[in-house]
Amino acid sequence: MDVERREQLLAVYRDGLLDNTLPFWLKFGVDEQHGGVLTSLDRQGRVVDTDKGVWQQARFTWLLGELYNRVEPRRQWLELAKRGAAFLEQHCLDPDDGRMWFHVTRDGKPIRKRRYAFSECFAAIAFGELAQATGESHYAEKARQAFQKFLDHNLHPPRSAAKFTDTRPTRGMGFPMQTIVTAQELRDSIGLQNAEQWIDRSIEDIRRFHFKEDLQCVMETVGPDGQVIDHFDGRTLNPGHAIEGAWFIMLEGKLRGEQGLIGTGCQMLDWMWERGWDSQHGGMLYFVDLYGLPVQEYWHDMKFWWPQNETIIATLLAYMLTGDPKYADWHRQIHDWAYRHFPDPEHGEWFGYLHRDGSLSSTLKGNLWKGPFHLPRMQLVCWQLLANEAR
């Protein structure tokens, strides 16, 4: 990548984050009254639903803390992160079982808990950033507790958490992936003692159960021993998700200087780019079938914002780690397609939901699922990668 291209991209990511994405959420999303963030915003930033997704509360808190710790110590970012953490502590935990809610009202009354436990890992990284920013040990304690709850629930799911019978047990990519990135974040923010063990164990699980040399793909859901489950759910691949996992592993390889990890991550990217890139219209498809059969999920061929974000990070990182021009080419393709279709030139931020052909399906800027996370994380990670290379 020549200097000019690098500088240009660096500005797109940095300025996009600081001058576009972040101001959108700070202006329209911050809940001055109750703390936390309102993410269900229309195109212009108007609130269309006051309910709060717990994932998004935790992720925005993490983002603000991360920016404070990594970019610059702006007072506003820290104050809002503290208010987000207070909302999480006061309203997002169910004292009955220590689990976190998934969906609460604006003022924090619980609406729904999920049988899975991902609110917990996002809360862990949010508290971790606050521990780093403030030096206050209670945040570090909260971070460790939330991470432990996330691990415990996934490793020893209570009977009541079962959505399916025991007839066909499964193993998903979500748990090892989120374990890697959460441990990476907590190692960085609070110096989590056993982070490397959790990361190693999770990468080992992915390699052993999900990484399929013979099928040339990363399976999202497999049997307990990694068997292909030849039914809709078992065959459904999620390329953007696997590519997100790929860059977590590449990043670990970069940090440790381990070529083996970089190779694993690049291989995951290679396979899933082939599976997910839409050669007809461009962009990453949401779901595809292992054998090219029809997929059951209705939105399988839509273009969601986040698989594009994750693929932009992964291709850039793969290029910077290997120098392989294939990755520079892929990065250009996905970056250009995404930036041509997703940003809202009029009101800022990105749309979240496009049809397969790139036309707009929904004007929402956020909801319980889309908030200030995948896009600003991409902008931050890519900016930092490019800035570090320049040094």
Added chain:
Amino acid sequence: MDVERREQLLAVYRDGLLDNTLPFWLKFGVDEQHGGVLTSLDRQGRVVDTDKGVWQQARFTWLLGELYNRVEPRRQWLELAKRGAAFLEQHCLDPDDGRMWFHVTRDGKPIRKRRYAFSECFAAIAFGELAQATGESHYAEKARQAFQKFLDHNLHPPRSAAKFTDTRPTRGMGFPMQTIVTAQELRDSIGLQNAEQWIDRSIEDIRRFHFKEDLQCVMETVGPDGQVIDHFDGRTLNPGHAIEGAWFIMLEGKLRGEQGLIGTGCQMLDWMWERGWDSQHGGMLYFVDLYGLPVQEYWHDMKFWWPQNETIIATLLAYMLTGDPKYADWHRQIHDWAYRHFPDPEHGEWFGYLHRDGSLSSTLKGNLWKGPFHLPRMQLVCWQLLANEAR
């Protein structure tokens, strides 16, 4: 409607059912080995998933029984209906709580139960048709039991069935609608004693809680007293579903000769046609927002087969009951759009999932959700309506 148009439509529905839809499922779907039906078929009728949806097992059994009882007593239809009922009895009931499963393996091992109870009402009408066809009282008993379980679970949901906390209780259209049509079917097949009471009560619930004169619409989900819940889920309208409910009520008005019921059904259709008809591309949208705000469900603007089926029935019935040319016009619009986009001219049956613009999203002919039900029911109901008018 002139005689020529009527004859032409009658042939489209009758021949479509007997020469196209039904042969497709009899040829490709019937499970000779275990009984019941395999519905996860690709465009050509090849099985892409051997799992069985319990709704579809019950619905296909109902369809075969209904055809046997109403069209002609073909031995094959009755034999297959009996095998479907045997599969339901032997494999689809959980002895632990008397509830039915939602998803089982090909040979009937349980995979998943839902917190809601709709398998039960589809099983009830299936057993009802077999009672009528065979005169065997144990089928009538099974039908009554399944209907009672459906009612009990919905009227007194167990604590474990709660997906949400008590913070924001809701009331859905699904229960009263399914109560009406199930009671109508069981009145017809087994002479269910209290059918009229359940129908009256359910229509009253719809009128009282879901039918909104001031908002000019039928709400899918409201608060316990019919309040508008001003959040995504509360504002999400399902026009095809409300229109399905509309023709259940119109049909009851027709049977009883009650203009008030016909008026209610037509009003529901009028409002929801305005809400759901896609004036840009044609066809019925899946979900729309009460206030025209963006909808959270990803597939909100896709064109699914079944809302078109239900709207074709409702507009035809409304026209035949009122003679209002508006309904003849709407019927022509929805019929023509659906028949232009959904049928597979090469391999028969209809596709299920189109993009908003009518282009194909999935080549599936069936899955856990789509099976031999909405399309053949539409063909049968419309054929019979037109044939009865001719008499």
